[in-house]
Amino acid sequence: MPPLLGVCLALLSVATPLVWGYSSGCPSTASVCSSMLPGHGAPAKTTPMRYSLTVDGGTSIYTPGLPVTLTLSGGPFVGFVVRALTGTGNGVSGMNSMSPNVITKDCGPVKDTVTHSSGAEKTTVMFQFTPPVGTSGTIEFHVTVVQDYDIYWVKQRGLTLTPTEAGSGSITTKQPPVSVPQTTGVSSTTKVQPVSLPQTTVVSQTTQQKPVSLPQTTVVSPTDITTLTPSTSSSSTSSSTSETGTIPNDPACGITKGCFQQCTGDTCSYLVTWQDLGTGVRFELYGKPGTGSSEAYLALGLSADKRMGDDSVTECVASNGDIRVFNSYNRGYGNNRLNPPQLGLANFRGGYQNGVLWCAFTRQKSGNVQSEMFDLNQDWYLMLAKGSAVPGYILTMHSTVNLPPVSASQVDFQSATVQQGVHIKYPLVKAHGILMIIAWVLCVGVGILAARYYKNVWADKTFLGLKIWFQIHRACMVSAFVLNSIAFIIIFSFVKGYSEINIQGKQYLASHPVLGIIVTALCVINPLMSLVRPAPDHKNRPIFNWAHWGVGMCAYILSAITICFGFQLPKSSTPTYAVYIMIVYVIYVIIFDVIFEMTECFSRRQKKVEAGGMEMSNKNGTDNGNVPNGKSSSKDQMRKMDKIKTFLLVLHIAVTGAFALVLALVVGLN
Structure with missing residues (x-):
């Protein structure tokens, strides 16, 4: 029987038309073997596909004559072709089926290709590859996967195996961009060999893919694990993600992958997937940094609670067309990269187009790693931060309004659960600010x-029994003292002591807690000073008056600065315009103060004064309760001025109350 007729009869025997050409007919043997193209008419996808070809045990090393088990997975699909090739493009025999829906095919040597025997939907297929005795050099596996009739990926570089004698080091081969994640695994004897961090090239929608140098998967000894070094990067191409600027939902979520997401239907705002590979976990991150520039990042945090701080972080950073992955640690508001920053990372790739940043990497679960790199055998809360970077792969602070989403519960990285993200609020922080x-x-x-x-x-x-001005002054200052004290206790209770702040690009925010302590100290000192106030006729009374005024004004000025800094801290979740509202308030206070100074100058010219009231004159620009002692016309002028000043006081209370109310609402409702 001619080979073409045999292939067609096999394909026509299936019960469903969801095979290569559906009802359009069978592709030729030459087409399947050379181009691996289904022939469905619709153009093949050029995006990095979600399906992965992995090796049982995770190793990328082969020994001639010994079988290797391969698995194709990543979500529902109906058709596939996997072909084994040498580095020069010749077929390598040794393919054998391990699943009822997999058959072998002869494209060159006998059994160098496997494909589907049924168009029924499947999520995982397994087959075996036994390299012939005498085989040497790398063996590449090209993959075609059909998700449905119009969605398919053709001839993707899925996996590369190296012979045993070459497996102890990092081998670099010239390859096109990888579209299927490679797997990091373990060997019983081989130790880790460090390799330099490869760069990831982002290819625009109209750019053709170009080969890049790809180091092979690092092999890790289970008895001497020190690190998984970066071993794979690839160019990204235009994708359904990049073409439309959207993030599609992953159909493998909850089936073969765990997912942390915020999705509506088939579209997501962000998506994090993970897949247990034994000694490591394969992660994929998708998000929209919203920076409008080529410098951006996504950062996946692992935390013991839902609060930022003391978190293990893996960063995916785009800078000037390159994507790199780093491990770091959050201590308070500060973030510091591990040494080395690629500790425990391998097989990473990524891209950044049309506002969507994505990356994939394998992270070591545990071993002789730093304590600041959390063990993935344990459960952790997930957080996903995004923001802009600066040249040199340096992160800036994420938005203080839209805080990073947090998983609703702790994540088990050995399960394929789906977690929805929630945005955590910090009511105690907001209460402190209000x-x-x-x-x-x-x-x-x-x-x-x-x-x-x-x-x-x-x-x-x-x-x-006391002057009205003094009652107003004392009531306001006692209220301020009580409110400040409560706010101070709340924030110290929340952060469990003193909290250092170290935010890249906004180092001045580190002064917020220091200024807050100074303001609170001045707020306590001033009323204590009042308790030892000298008598009105005492020679030290002017000194006290100036000191009392100076301490109060210093606290008042510093409080405005401290509040502005507080608006910019992440946990305040306060929009940037709150700072401008505060600046307008300060300008208003200055203008109003000038107006009152002018009324005071006018008032002094209208009267003569003598000692009286509560206090003596204190040379601080006020009359301290002195009463007019002159003609009735002067008293009439004073009554008119009192009415004007009473109106201004009511106006000032209304305006400052409006500022306080607006700022409190901005802090509380965002």
């Missing part, structure tokens, strides 16, 4: 004004 805003924007803003400009208003009136 209390500080009310204390310093409203209470102190009104209290300082009353003490500075209202000692000569309502000079002949008292409230509960």
